[in-house]
Amino acid sequence: MKKNIAIVMGGYSSEVNISLTSGNVVYNHLDKEKYNSFRVHILKEKWVALDASDTEYPIDKNDFSFILNGNCVAFDCVFNAIHGAPGENGMLLAYFNLINLKHTSAPFYQMALTFNKRDTLSVVKEYGIKTAVSVYLNKGDVVDLDKIIAKVGLPCFVKPNNAGSSYGISKAHTKAEMLPALEKAYKEDAEILIESFLDGPEVSVGVIQYKGAIKVLPITEIVSENDFFDYEAKYEGKSQEITPARISEEIKIKVEEVAKKVYSILNMSGFSRSEFILVDNEPHFLEMNTVPGLTENSILPQQAQAAGISLKELFDNAIESALN
Template identity: 45%
Template sequence: MKRNIAIVAGGDSSEIVISLKSAEGIYSFIDKEKYNLYIAIVKKGEWAVQLPNGEHTPIDKNDFSFRENGKVKHFDFAYITIHGTPGEDGRLQGYFDMIGLPYSSCGMLVSAITFNKFVCSKFLHNFGVNIAKSIRLFRGQSITNEDAVAQLGLPIFVKPNDGGSSFGVTKVKEASALQPAIERAFIEGKEVLLESFIPGTEVTCGCYKVGNFGQQRKEVVFPITEVVTKNEFFDFNAKYNGQVQEITPARISPELTEKIQSETSRIYDLLGAKGLIRVDYIIQADGEPYLLEINTTPGMTATSFIPQQVRAAGLDIKDVMTDIIENEF
């Protein structure tokens, strides 16, 4: 009998638009000969399953079940593709843990840590991972332009500490622009991160591992993608409106490629990650990679980084999806 798979999309942040596109991508990637697929929308005011006829039917929050043709149906597995809260910050993972529904991504604690950029970078820095200098502000806190520049220099990246897809991100080149940038970032999140600017080449590397530690463990680290944009940084337009050149494999040396792939694999294990993750870096002129952020529910449209890297590795995305799903059974 085919397993019922929920592709869980939506969310309560500005990233909902990207999440719904990722859900369409994942729907196209998963083997329909093996699984029955449904897109489940989870957002404030609506938990619903999209049926094959296009209609939406409510989800019972007690067990994440739904009705189809008058019959109650249960899911066997949830593929989480919510970018932002509640699917990337551990909240949905905690709910699925409580009702006993297997899911694709990192667990509750790891998701919560990686979603908080400041906490994640400080945690990994303890293990020797290179990170930018940073300052975190909670709502109600403030910092003077002079203090920020004294600690971080210019330019300064100002971003929501608990958001993604470059919503609310500003590259501040002049001190006078700092306070408006902080206000803008607070629109998107409850915490704001100020980071020192690191010049260099931006790259990203995907990874997944299935099975238990030991001989039966399958570890896959994908080819690296180089991100080139004429924009000030890899902003929303670069990510989603084509204002970028994405080169896979990246135009870096074999030695540096191996170094970044090894660091990505190490970060995966340090965190105790699960499912697909993507780690973003800036490579300084001296060849040292600095961590930018970790995506535990990376974008999964046909043109997203992970599908690009899967193709470059000579793998079939359908097989990767099957690995992720079957790892939970």
Template identity: 40%
Template sequence: TTSGILSSSLTFNKKATKLFLKPFGILSPASVYLYKGELIKTETIIDKLGLPVFVKPNQSGSSFGVTKADNEATLEKAISHAFEEGDEIIIEEFIEGSEITCGLLKAGSKEIIFPLCEIISKNEFFDYEAKYTPSKAEEIVPARISADKTRECQSLASYIYSAVDCRGIVRIDFILSGDKFYFLEVNTIPGMSAESIIPKMARKYGISLRDEERIPEVVYGMFSDSKYPCNLPSSPGVPWIVISAQSNFSFPVGVLQEKSFLFTGICPVFSSSIIQFVPLIMIL
């Protein structure tokens, strides 16, 4: 992905993202925020949010430290567990509904919004095990919701993408409860393995993230504004080397696949019999 430092920092902080989006009218589950060391009254939390609740570290990914608590005893344990991952946690009310995620990319003046994905976890929720064990979750693309609701979710995701100034391929998660979408989080570094959600969405859209015929369309648009100057030849067959603004070194795709960098541009290089450099789209 290519979201900048400010956007990535904002969206990695669940509390900050929810508070930032609230004035825009974006619905999200009711929450309580706690800091390590403060006096915690679980009965007050239950009075406000009810049960069950989700307890999460405020800044974490892949559902690390996340627990669903069904009673006061499990809530106390969940709070302790979440504090093992950080000094601030967020406790959210449970919203009954379908988990829907939207993947999208804005490249210059173009916007690509992939078909929605409906996530059905075989665990109690879409936890770390369910996310990374194929047999533990069903990911249905396109999501089994109406065309009107699909357009509404895609429009909402596009609005959030722009509001928090995302760049590159991003995944935005929601719960559809009744006729309302509740925002969960923005993932600016979505998984890119063959079985990850974004590649599944892209294939259903009709492209592969390794599809050379579509590389110019995405890459040229991505670097079309003044922040990202580039001078690319038209041939998608030319290998590329990626220049990172955060380093004097040029990294091959194997290093960058799971990293997020602010790119300043890319330039063509000759092929190597040992290391083959690839187009930027490979690491979005």
């Protein structure tokens, strides 16, 4: 008997449209012979399931079911394709946990932890993982720019603590650029992370659970046409994403080991894509994405393809891992 799968997409953040794109790719590639899959839009104004003709059916939040042609459709598993809140920050996963509904992401605490850049860095540092020097601010804090610059130096990165897809991030080259950068970041989040500039190649590493084991996918080298890997570089073609990365076998092994260690330290499961800067051939961890982009052109699917894993296999494995 076919399993009923909800592909949740949308969300409450600036990444809503990116999530809808990812979710539709998952929907199009899931095995229709194996699953009854439904797109479910989780939006601020509504939670609705969609049929093949895009007719909307309200989701009953008591048990995450809906009525189709007079019959109640209950789900066996949820495929989480929500970037940002509430899918990537743990909120929705905690709800699924309460109603005993299986899903493809890590447990809600791990999702909440990894969505918070500061807290993630605090954990991995204790295990000897190299990171940038950073300063943390809450909205309303008194800002001493001279003190911040003395610690992190210039240029530096100013970013929202809880956000994705490079929304709200700036690279400040001078003291005069710091306050506008803070204002931009505060539009996305009430918590800010200011980090020292790490000078070196950027690489992105997908680590997933695949067929019951932790698997490190081929590494991607990021070459941005812009000053850094910002939204334009990520989504509007202003970068090269080279898979496999142009690094030596020695450095490749080192990056793989660190990425796998970070995945294990954070008690992760399901999908992840971590970003590193190579400083003097040493990987410095930036952040982890637990609901990475899932379109055909996104980095993690590119890496899976390089590993010989099709999107159909990648998504099917996520569901089977969740169900089992």
